[in-house]
Amino acid sequence: MKREYLFAPGPTQLPEEILRILSEPIVYHRGPKFKAILQEARADLKVLFQTEQDVLVLTSSGTGAMEAAVTHTLSRGDRALVIEGGKFGERWGEICQAYGVDVEWLRVPWGKAVDPADVRKALTNGSDIRAVFVQASETSTGVKQPVHEIAEITRRLPDTLLAVDGITAVGVFPVPMDAWGIDVMVSGSQKAMMLPPGLGFIAMGPRAWARAERSDLPKFYFNLRKERELQPKGETNFTPAVPFIVALRRALQMIREEGLEQVFARHERLAKATREGMRALGLELFAPESPSNACTAVKVPAGVDGEKIPKHIRETYGVTIAGGQSKLKGKIFRIAHLGYYNPFDMVMVMSAVEMTLRDLGYPAQIGAGVRKVQEILAG
Amino acid sequence: MKREYLFAPGPTQLPEEILRILSEPIVYHRGPKFKAILQEARADLKVLFQTEQDVLVLTSSGTGAMEAAVTHTLSRGDRALVIEGGKFGERWGEICQAYGVDVEWLRVPWGKAVDPADVRKALTNGSDIRAVFVQASETSTGVKQPVHEIAEITRRLPDTLLAVDGITAVGVFPVPMDAWGIDVMVSGSQKAMMLPPGLGFIAMGPRAWARAERSDLPKFYFNLRKERELQPKGETNFTPAVPFIVALRRALQMIREEGLEQVFARHERLAKATREGMRALGLELFAPESPSNACTAVKVPAGVDGEKIPKHIRETYGVTIAGGQSKLKGKIFRIAHLGYYNPFDMVMVMSAVEMTLRDLGYPAQIGAGVRKVQEILAG
Numbered sequence: 001m002k003r004e005y006l007f008a009p010g011p012t013q014l015p016e017e018i019l020r021i022l023s024e025p026i027v028y029h030r031g032p033k034f035k036a037i038l039q040e041a042r043a044d045l046k047v048l049f050q051t052e053q054d055v056l057v058l059t060s061s062g063t064g065a066m067e068a069a070v071t072h073t074l075s076r077g078d079r080a081l082v083i084e085g086g087k088f089g090e091r092w093g094e095i096c097q098a099y100g101v102d103v104e105w106l107r108v109p110w111g112k113a114v115d116p117a118d119v120r121k122a123l124t125n126g127s128d129i130r131a132v133f134v135q136a137s138e139t140s141t142g143v144k145q146p147v148h149e150i151a152e153i154t155r156r157l158p159d160t161l162l163a164v165d166g167i168t169a170v171g172v173f174p175v176p177m178d179a180w181g182i183d184v185m186v187s188g189s190q191k192a193m194m195l196p197p198g199l200g201f202i203a204m205g206p207r208a209w210a211r212a213e214r215s216d217l218p219k220f221y222f223n224l225r226k227e228r229e230l231q232p233k234g235e236t237n238f239t240p241a242v243p244f245i246v247a248l249r250r251a252l253q254m255i256r257e258e259g260l261e262q263v264f265a266r267h268e269r270l271a272k273a274t275r276e277g278m279r280a281l282g283l284e285l286f287a288p289e290s291p292s293n294a295c296t297a298v299k300v301p302a303g304v305d306g307e308k309i310p311k312h313i314r315e316t317y318g319v320t321i322a323g324g325q326s327k328l329k330g331k332i333f334r335i336a337h338l339g340y341y342n343p344f345d346m347v348m349v350m351s352a353v354e355m356t357l358r359d360l361g362y363p364a365q366i367g368a369g370v371r372k373v374q375e376i377l378a379g
Numbered sequence: 380m381k382r383e384y385l386f387a388p389g390p391t392q393l394p395e396e397i398l399r400i401l402s403e404p405i406v407y408h409r410g411p412k413f414k415a416i417l418q419e420a421r422a423d424l425k426v427l428f429q430t431e432q433d434v435l436v437l438t439s440s441g442t443g444a445m446e447a448a449v450t451h452t453l454s455r456g457d458r459a460l461v462i463e464g465g466k467f468g469e470r471w472g473e474i475c476q477a478y479g480v481d482v483e484w485l486r487v488p489w490g491k492a493v494d495p496a497d498v499r500k501a502l503t504n505g506s507d508i509r510a511v512f513v514q515a516s517e518t519s520t521g522v523k524q525p526v527h528e529i530a531e532i533t534r535r536l537p538d539t540l541l542a543v544d545g546i547t548a549v550g551v552f553p554v555p556m557d558a559w560g561i562d563v564m565v566s567g568s569q570k571a572m573m574l575p576p577g578l579g580f581i582a583m584g585p586r587a588w589a590r591a592e593r594s595d596l597p598k599f600y601f602n603l604r605k606e607r608e609l610q611p612k613g614e615t616n617f618t619p620a621v622p623f624i625v626a627l628r629r630a631l632q633m634i635r636e637e638g639l640e641q642v643f644a645r646h647e648r649l650a651k652a653t654r655e656g657m658r659a660l661g662l663e664l665f666a667p668e669s670p671s672n673a674c675t676a677v678k679v680p681a682g683v684d685g686e687k688i689p690k691h692i693r694e695t696y697g698v699t700i701a702g703g704q705s706k707l708k709g710k711i712f713r714i715a716h717l718g719y720y721n722p723f724d725m726v727m728v729m730s731a732v733e734m735t736l737r738d739l740g741y742p743a744q745i746g747a748g749v750r751k752v753q754e755i756l757a758g
Contacts, residue, residue, distance in 0.1 A: 004404065011405045011621060022622060023402035025383065026390045026575055028699045059577055060600060061438050061617040067600045098599040190618060196405055198438055198577050198620030218597060220477040221439060221446045238440040239569060241577030241620060242390055243401060320407045 004318045007349050009139045009168060009295040009336040011190040011197050015254065018194055021247045029242055035234025037249050042231065044252035047260065048193075049166075049185055049203050050176035056227045057248070058200040059241045062167040062188025065200030067095050068222035069163045069184045070133075072204070072212040076100045078130040081122050083114045083150075087140035087325045088165055092133035099217050104129065110141045110328060111297070113290035116149035123153060123160060131161040131183075136169030140325045142297030142334060143287040144173070148180050155181030161207055167191055168294035170201075171255060172267045172338045183208040189244060191294070192267075194251045194339045198241045267293040270337040270346050273376040277350045280372035281357070281364055286332045294338040297324075299331065304360045306330035313356040319349060343377035383697045386728050388518045388547060388674040388715040390569040390576050394633065397573055400626045408621055414613025416628050421610065423631035426639065427572075428545075428564055428582050429555035435606045436627070437579040438620045441546040441567025444579030446474050447601035448542045448563045449512075451583070451591040455479045457509040460501050462493045462529075466519035466704045467544055471512035478596050483508065489520050489707060490676070492669035495528035502532060502539060510540040510562075515548030519704050521676030521713060522666040523552070527559050534560030540586055546570055547673035549580075550634060551646045551717045562587040568623060570673070571646075573630045573719045577620045646672040649716040649725050652755040656729045659751035660736070660743055665711045673717040676703075678710065683739045685709035692735040698728060722756035 006013040027034045038057070045055035058064055070092075074080060080101050082093040085108035093103045106122055108114045114134070123129055132154055136147050147164055154162040163184035169175050170185065171192030177185045183205045190197035202224065204212065212225055226237045255263055271293035275285055278298050286297035300306030307330040310323045324332040335349055350369045357364045385392040406413045417436070424434035437443055449471075453459060459480050461472040464487035472482045485501055487493045493513070502508055511533055515526050526543055533541040542563035548554050549564065550571030556564045562584045569576035581603065583591065591604055605616045634642055650672035654664055657677050665676035679685030686709040689702045703711040714728055729748045736743045 006405060006407060008407050008409070010618060011408065014405055019402040019404065023398040025398065026385060026393055026569075028385060028387050029390065029576070030387070030701075031693065031699060059438075059440050060443070061619070063617045064439070064600045095599045099597045188618075190405075196620060196622045197408070197618040198623065218478045220474045221443045221601075238442045239389060239567075239576040240440070241575060241623075243575045243622075244577065244620075314410065320410060322409075 002318045004320070005348065006320050007336050008320050008322045009334055009338070010188070012194070012336055012339040014196065015194055015340050018247045018251055021250055022196070022243045024243070024246065026242055027246060029236065029239055034242065037246055038231065038234045041245060041249040041252055044256055045201065048171055048252060048255060050174070051178045051185070051203050053177070053203045053205055054228055054231060055201055055203040056224055056231055057236065057240065057245065058202065058222060058227070059198065059238070060200045061197055062186060062200050063091065064222060065186040065188065065202040066091065066165060068202050068219070068224055069186050070095045070099055070101065071217040071219040071222065072215050072224050073131050073161055073163060073184060073208050074101050075214070075216045077102060079104060079128050081106055081119070081129045081132045083108065083119070083132065083134040083145065085112060085114060085141060085143055085145070086110050086135070086138035088135050088138055092165065096133070111143060111286045113143050113145050116146050116153065119150050120153050123157060129160055131163055133163050135165040136175045137172065137292035137294045139168045139295060140328065141287055142292050142295050144290045144292040147175055147182065151180040151182050161211065168292065168338055171263060172294045173264055177203060177205070189248065192338045193248070194254070195244055195247055198244050199248065267338060269377060270341055270343065271296060273343070273346050273373040274335055274337055274350070276376055277369035277373040281354060281369040295334050295336040297332045297334045300333060301357070301362050304357065304362050306333065308360055309333045309356060312360060313352055316359065317352045317355065319352040321349070346373050346377065381697045383699070384727065385699050386715050387699050387701045388713055388717070389567070391573070391715055391718040393575065394573055394719050397626045397630055400629055401575070401622045403622070403625065405621055406625060408615065408618055413621065416625055417610065417613045420624060420628040420631055423635055424580065427550055427631060427634060429553070430557045430564070430582050432556070432582045432584055433607055433610060434580055434582040435603055435610055436615065436619065436624065437581065437601060437606070438577065438617065439579045440576055441565060441579050442470065443601060444565040444567065444581040445470065445544060447581050447598070447603055448565050449474045449478055449480065450596040450598040450601065451594055451603050452510050452540050452542060452563060452587050453480050453590070454593070454595045456481060458483060458507050460485055460498070460508045460511045462487065462498070462511065462513040462524065464491060464493060464520060464522055464524070465489050465514070465517035467514050467517055471544065475512070490522060490665045492522050492524050495525050495532065498529050499532050502536060508539055510542055512542050514544040515554045516551065516671035516673045518547045518674060519707065520666055521671050521674050523669045523671040526554055526561065530559040530561050540590065547671065547717055550642060551673045552643055556582060556584070568627065571717045572627070573633070574623055574626055577623050578627065646717060648756060649720055649722065650675060652722070652725050652752040653714055653716055653729070655755055656748035656752040660733060660748040674713050674715040676711045676713045679712060680736070680741050683736060683741050685712065687739055688712045688735060691739060692731055695738065696731045696734065698731040700728070725752050725756065
């Protein structure tokens with residue numbers, strides 16, 4: 001009678017209706033039915049990304065869209081500023097380096113947000129930095145980065161673009177691309193969009209499209225100029241992951257029906273309840289100063305073997321959460337609350353965390369976290 | 380009461396059981412359940428690709444795997460021989476050119492197979508060609524290329540690899556990678572593998588892996604060395620299209636249960652029946668000399684507006700077939716018979732073709748094609 005619950009920060013759990021759509025017969029991707037579906041999805045994608053620009057759909061993980069962001073906005077030997085405060089910040093830099101872009105790292109202690117003053121400093125005094133890369137939400141640490149403040153700097157510089165990894169931010173909290181003057185926004189399907197992994201998304205503003213015209217970095221599978229020509233007609237350059245796009249249309253309708261502001265407010269409430277619940281259990285948050293509403297990272301309390309937590313909670317309670325990655329292995333655990341989650345999901349996962357920690361020797365006061373979650377969600 | 384039937388050469392129709400698997404809750408891609416699924420699928424992939432090499436799974440269309448074939452076997456300025464007898468031959472060359480590889484085109488009239496003697500000629504006399512690119516089955520024309528004969532040439536050359544696009548060949552007819560000495564084999568999920576589009580596959584032999592060690596072409600999302608390190612452990616470099624991999628495991632089991640030889644024999648029978656059925660209708664095949672068992676390309680008969688055929692058969696009978704691409708637009712139509720197709724499917728589609736052609740003014744003897752299909756499939 002074991003049931004399974006998914007609270008990893010991607011892939012996240014899917015609505016039953018989306019799962020059902022995935023089992024519909026395949027639609028021919030060059031026929032009129034598919035064209036109509038992609039066109040409907042495109043309109044809602046613009047709302048979700050808070051942009052008037054085309055949001056292009058790629059058949060890849062979100063990392064593919066990150067690669068496309070680099071290969072379309074830069075040229076060989078260009079210099080980029082990479083804000084690295086976690087595993088996904090590192091990824092931006094690794095992509096740049098793989099393509100021969102010169103990386104200036106702005107290293108931030110994992111668990112902290114970057115200080116916009118440091119970004120400003122790196123970009124002044126005759127800086128030749130052509131693009132800044134940052135995560136809106138750094139999934140490996142649970143940190144929200146100050147994208148608005150960074151965009152205030154880059155939008156005033158004539159030749160410095162801002163590319164934002166919004167993989168666990170778009171549809172979670174506001175990162176209004178056009179209003180803030182963000183040049184490139186990337187996301188992925190398996191997070192707040194309530195879909196399986198397999199689609200990447202990218203939107204680019206006018207400055208980024210101008211760069212794409214002259215970028216000399218090689219690309220073929222990720223060819224945004226071609227996608228931008230085809231997708232408004234309801235076509236894609238190569239055969240796309242059809243079932244995910246059919247499901248995308250419905251997931252975006254669901255977000256529209258709830259209302260984007262309400263979606264943001266729900267994430268805020270679930271995240272706050274999770275954070276306060278953890279504190280009520282006597283636990284310390286890993287990113288208390290600038291937490292992302294996508295997932296909550298919690299320090300493993302003294303006396304508990306951190307590497308055992310994800311294994312124990314999964315094997316004993318059927319609950320999947322994430323541990324820490326690379327240098328955070330064994331030091332934190334992470335609970336997702338982005339996408340298709342409601343208050344009772346958080347009550348449930350908090351309850352499983354309490355039981356797990358007690359099993360592993362932490363003197364948790366059973367019920368303290370759950371009660372706090374309930375109080376906040378009832379409020 | 381309209382039902383829809385899919386006979387495009389990809390995506391192809393899916394077994395009901397596969398559709399049901401797609402609607403199962405998402406499995407966490409870093410957990411033990413997913414690892415076991417990927418490992419099971421890996422073993423069956425080797426059987427399907429007729430190789431002892433790792434068959435790596437990529438979250439992309441087949442074109443992504445083609446790009447990976449180029450970026451891992453060549454370096455900047457290397458020279459490649461591209462056999463171009465259709466749209467997908469062109470694609471090999473376009474990928475090479477996008478990455479700065481010097482392309483020598485071996486152009487073949489569309490509808491014809493390449494003459495292996497021409498390949499031999501291009502590769503002798505101090506040729507500096509580092510790789511030959513070809514389609515085992517050129518989907519745009521319905522031609523089967525003489526891969527065995529080409530491999531007999533390349534395997535004897537110390538520094539000339541053979542990369543084969545097996546997207547509509549793997550699981551359709553034998554292209555035994557190891558036995559023939561093919562260096563790189565690429566495929567995609569939405570063809571004979573009876574899955575939705577969204578997964579690319581690539582297997583590389585020892586010579587290709589040695590090249591991958593020193594290739595200087597930039598790559599990040601498609602990083603085969605990294606995938607080869609992770610996938611034997613049941614992991615992927617980036618979040619994969621989980622539902623498709625769960626379904627892949629089952630589709631490969633289904634192929635194993637039928638038996639690879641039987642799968643090839645079934646495709647041979649369905650393809651032969653389709654070809655003979657078309658001839659019995661008085662139609663001419665576009666690739667009569669070297670037809671692929673994946674799809675049958677038929678010349679549009681005089682007096683019929685070829686561009687109307689796919690539209691009419693879809694709108695009137697709910698049947699999706701493909702027209703011609705680029706310079707073949709309006710000149711041919713294509714019927715797929717790869718993957719989850721049985722004799723009655725071919726009876727059905729032949730019947731729809733007969734009715735369509737009659738509707739469009741061709742004096743088809745209704746039933747002549749269907750009768751021939753039945754005769755062959757009953758035989």
